[in-house]
Structure formats: C-alpha cells, structure tokens
Amino acid sequence: MPDNTLDWNGLKLDGSTAVLGIIGDPIAQVKAPLPLTQRLQRRGLNAVLVPLHVRADDVAPLLQSLHAVRNLAGIVVTVPHKQQVAALPIELLRAAREARAVNVLRRHGQGWQGELLDGAGFLAGLVRNGFEVRGRSVGLAGAGGAGNAIAFALAAAGAASIDIRDADDAKCADLVARLRASGCNAGAWDGESPRDLLVNATPAGMRADDPLPIAPSAIRAGQTVADVIMEPPTTALLALAESMGARIVHGRHMMDEQLEAMADFFAEVLR
Template structure:
C-alpha cells in the first residue's frame, strides 16, 4: 500500500540504528497485510533525547515506537503508563499512544526470548542458567528465566553494581530461584545466555569463557547479525545445543505487532 497523508507512522529509535531489523520486518508486514502504515528508523544522540521525545509527543500521526539501545530506560521514564514487564526492569522496548494521548510502554525482550526457546523445545525449567549481560535485554530475560522456574540463575555484567542490583530484584520477586552474581564462567551451568552486544563485530572477544563449555549445555546468543556468532560457532563445534538471536526477534515481532495494534488494521479507500 503506498504511503500517503493518512498513513499511520511508527518509529524505531536507536543510536546507532543502522543494524536494526524491525523497520524492514514491520514494513514487510504492512505491505503483506495491506496496512496503511510505515515504520521509520530514527537515530539521535542521548544528549538530544529530551528534545526529540518532546517532538514525538506532539506528532499527531505517530502511533507508537519500538525502542532500542540506548533509549530503553529513558523511554520508560517518559511514559505515563507502563505494563508490569516494563515496570520491573524500568526499561521499555515498545511504546503505544493511547486514545487519550498518553503513552503506554511495555518490554518484550524476555517474553520474546522465552517464546523462542519454547518453539525450539529448549527446556528452561530446572536449568542452572548463566546470563551474561544485565542491561535492558538482559534484565528482561533474567526476570523471565526466573518466571520459567530455572533452578538457579547466575548474572554477570562488566558493571558489577548493575549485576548485583538485578540479582537482588529478581530474587525478591522470585524467591524460589537461587539468584547470584558471578564471572562469565559456564562451569556448573547447563543453560548459557549471551545478552550483551559482544559478538556483533568480527574481531570482538568471546563474551564468556568458551574453553569451559561442554556438550550438555544449551548456548543462546541474542545477537541477530551475524546469525551464527563466534560464540555459537564454538558452542556448536563442541556439541552444544544452540539458539540463534533471530528466534527471539521473530517472536518479539509477533508480540510487538499485537501491542502496537497493527494487525488487522486494514484501511480500504
């Protein structure tokens, strides 16, 4: 459907934004389902967030946004309403304008991760999980792993205070889960998750100690590009079960489409 003056506008905000897959995926959805809408990638520095967000609030035809690094926490703080998944991590990756003009946010990182794991029949319940990365996506995944009843969860981050704070919050909400902080060492774990951007570049180091991976482990990398990161290549060579980041994104796509209310909104001239 050609874009016109009546088209609904969605943004994908990130800095940088050139790696983002969401605009292409959503615009493909709009075309396939004959939806009069467009998603535009938008990038600006963190220092310009306040000015940019104020402009977004004034845009009458801006229906919603997908939010990525480094704006997830800022977007959450600037929305009038938040669903529980966003509130518990204080970070948003989706925003929708409600009928009264107020902004509602949610977070689908962890939900997309869990759904992707289930679709590929990777068991989480009862696992001893190592999560590397306590940022926006990592925090969301941490809560959802505990919610899925992993036996234990070790959280690792280069920012020790951030890892400790996340571990405390997850333990408070899910006391049945043994939550600790630790080093990026997979020994003693059977589910290993990289929730950092380490691996995006070909010369990046490994995000964890790959020499201590063993064949009975399941290794997950949430990075989408490259599809098979160096971590996943190494894990596969060892004999580990692996999970690609694209599965998480595909499942998030469905959840985001429902939240942003783009399904079935076909306009006939």
C-alpha cells in the same frame, strides 16, 4: 485526483500512512523495519516502521517532540536506550515495570505507554527450539534492558537458578537483588563456569573485534547457548559453541517471536 499511493511489492505508502519509529545507537543493524511493516499491513493496517538513529542525550527531548507528529503512532526502542526510556515519566505496563526497561512505546493520552516484549520473545524462541527452562541453571551475560527482560522471563518459567555477570557491578547487583526479591535463586556469575543455558544479552558480538561475552571454559557439549545479537546472524560466541557441540539459538528467534507481539501492541492505536 490521481492515486498517489505507492504499492511496492504489496506494501502501501501514502498520505494516510501511520509512522512507527525504531530508535537506537547504532541503528544500521536492526532487522525489524521490513518484517514488522509487512505484518501490520497484512492485518490491513496502513503503517510503516522506519529506523531513527538517536543518541542517548537526545532520547528524552525527541520523545517529547515526537508527540507533536500526529501520525506517529509509536516507537520501538533498541540498544542502548531501553532502561533510559523506562526511567522517563511514562506509563509502564507489567513487564516493563518489573524489568525497568522498555522496548515498545505507543501513544497514550498526552504521553506514552511502554512495555517490554524482549523476555517473552526470547523465552518463546527457546521453547520453539526445544529447550525446557524449568529446573535448569542459567548463566546470563548482561544486566541491561534485554538482560533484565530475559532474566525475569526465565525466572517466571521456572529456571532453577539464574546467575548474572555485567561490566557494571551495580547493575548486576541490582538485577540479582530484584530477582531474589521475586523468589528466584539468583547470584553473581564469573562468566567462566558452565550452566545448562548460557545467554549473551550484551551488545558484544556485533563487531568482529568484540571480545567474547562468555568464556570458552563455560561452554560444554550438549548445553544450549543463546545470543540476542541479530547482526551478524551467527556471532563468534555461537560459532564457537556450535564447534564445541553445544546447541545454539540465534538472535533472530527472539525477534521472530516478538514481531507478532509488537504488531498486537501497536494495533490498538493503529485501528
């Protein structure tokens, strides 16, 4: 029999390849497929990650039907589906339960097991860039899946206060209430007053005509301003903050730190 394995720049693809999908809407901006595939294959795991453009109404039926694809081992979940997936009847691990959001799913029995790696990845990116969270004030734009993950990770790392703003008042109030219940000093934020750390955890910045998620009045020289957006690499918010003398942390740092954690998560079902 001929060897039909495709080996392209060291990557393997054949009939034994396990498939991972990444779902989102939109999906063209995602950066994880190639680097996560590379990390998995460097570990000797024959797997690939492929992008899947899925709208919100299709998420639940898709996940149910994908279980019939026997070589599909797991799913990465990106905007705007993280909270929606967490509300489905699946097993949630600790971080996902705490933040009520999911960004990775793996096969587990007849269903899925979900976890949230955004918060740990974001925190590790901050630390690697020299920011000390303990005792610092935080202004966080976004109470969605990424915002929840980041808020709880920063709280666990000892942030002195975390103040939240979101276009959805109910989501904002819910996150503030859960942070307070966990012992964190949390409140609502106008997005205009300064804090030691400013974080954009919203999709604002992906398009050139998006409004700034944080007002220029909140930015000061010497602050740290971080964004979860990965495309474009430097958002309008980060460009403005850098021009005003703030230290900036790009979205890619969160993803870089998450990739190894994702590889660990999926390795358990790929071996």
